[in-house]
Amino acid sequence: MNKKVYIRELGRKGYQEAWDYQVELFDSIIEKKMINRNNEQQLPTDNYLLFVEHPHVYTLGKSGNLSNLLLNEKQLKAKGATFYKSNRGGDITYHGPGQIVGYPIFDLENFFTDIHKYLRYLEEAIILTLKEYDLNAERSKGETGVWFDPGTPFARKICALGVRCSRWVSMHGFALNVNVNLGYFDHIIPCGIKGKAVTSMEAELGRKISEDEVKQKITKHLTTLFEINFEQQSVS
Numbered sequence: 017m018n019k020k021v022y023i024r025e026l027g028r029k030g031y032q033e034a035w036d037y038q039v040e041l042f043d044s045i046i047e048k049k050m051i052n053r054n055n056e057q058q059l060p061t062d063n064y065l066l067f068v069e070h071p072h073v074y075t076l077g078k079s080g081n082l083s084n085l086l087l088n089e090k091q092l093k094a095k096g097a098t099f100y101k102s103n104r105g106g107d108i109t110y111h112g113p114g115q116i117v118g119y120p121i122f123d124l125e126n127f128f129t130d131i132h133k134y135l136r137y138l139e140e141a142i143i144l145t146l147k148e149y150d151l152n153a154e155r156s157k158g159e160t161g162v163w164f165d166p167g168t169p170f171a172r173k174i175c176a177l178g179v180r181c182s183r184w185v186s187m188h189g190f191a192l193n194v195n196v197n198l199g200y201f202d203h204i205i206p207c208g209i210k211g212k213a214v215t216s217m218e219a220e221l222g223r224k225i226s227e228d229e230v231k232q233k234i235t236k237h238l239t240t241l242f243e244i245n246f247e248q249q250s251v252s
Contacts (some may be wrong), residue, residue: 017196018060019126019127019242020247021048021122021245021247022064022246022247022249023064023235023246023247023248023249024065024066024251025248026117026246027069028070029068029069030070030073030098031070031071031075034119035066038187041062041066042062042185042187044062045123046182046185049125049183049185061123062128063087065119066119066121066229067117067118067119069098069114069116069169069227070117071098071112072096073098073100073110073111074087074097074109074110074111074203074204075101075104075111076100076101076107076164077106077107079086079106081108083106084108084204085108086202091203096190097112102182103162104179105160107205109176110204111191112197113197114193114196114216115192115196115240116194116227116231117230118190119187119188119189120238122185122186124182124184125184125185127242129184132240134181135177136155137242139155139175139177140237141234141238142174142213144237145234145237146162146174148226148233149245151164151166151220152223158208160176160177161176162174162175162211172212173191173212174193174216174220175190175191177190186219188212192217193215193217194216194227198215201214
C-alpha cells in the first residue's frame with residue numbers, strides 16, 4: 017500500500033483543462049492496476065491531490081437536473097461564465113475565483129475500499145479546517161458536503177462534494193468557498209436543493225482569508241485522517 021500523495025498546485029485553470037489533466041492521472045493509475053492484475057510483481061500505484069482555482073463555471077453532475085441552472089447560453093456569456101456536464105456525482109454547483117477546489121486522485125486500495133468513508137473523511141478534513149477559524153461546521157443528514165446550522169431555517173452550505181470512483185480510483189472532489197463571490201450562486205439551485213443558502217469563510221468571518229493558509233490546513237487534516245505522506249510536486 018502506497019500512502020504517498022503528490023500535491024500539485026495547478027493555479028487558475030479552466031474546468032475542461034483541469035478535467036483532462038485529472039483523466040490523464042486517473043487513467044495512468046487504472047492502467048497500472050490492470051497491469052498488476054496479470055503480474056506477480058505488483059507495481060505501486062500513485063496518488064495525487066490537485067489544488068486548482070477555476071474561472072467562473074457551472075458544472076452539472078451525472079445525476080443532476082439541467083433545470084437547476086437558471087441562466088441561458090446568452091446570460092452565461094454575459095456573466096463571463098461557462099457550463100459543463102460532468103461525470104462526477106451530485107447535481108449543479110459553481111466554481112470560481114476565491115474558491116479552493118481540491119481533486120484527490122487516490123487509489124483507495126492504498127487506504128481503504130469504502131466510498132462512504134472516503135466522502136466522510138473529505139468532509140471531516142473541511143470541518144476540522146473550519147474549526148481552526150472558530151467556525152462550527154457540520155454534516156447535514158442525507159446531504160453531501162459541509163454546512164452551517166443544518167436542519168434549521170438558517171442552513172447554509174460552505175463546501176460542496178462530488179466524486180467519481182472506478183476500480184477504487186477517485187477523481188473530482190471538493191470545493192470550499194473561501195473568498196468567493198457568492199452572487200454567482202444566485203443563478204443556480206445549488207446541488208438541486210431549494211430554499212437553502214450558500215456561504216463562504218469571508219462571509220462568516222467578515223474578512224478575507226488566506227487561501228494558501230487554508231490549503232495548508234486542509235492538507236494537514238487529510239494527512240491525519242488518511243495517514244498520508246504528502247510530497248509537493250511541480251507540474252511539468
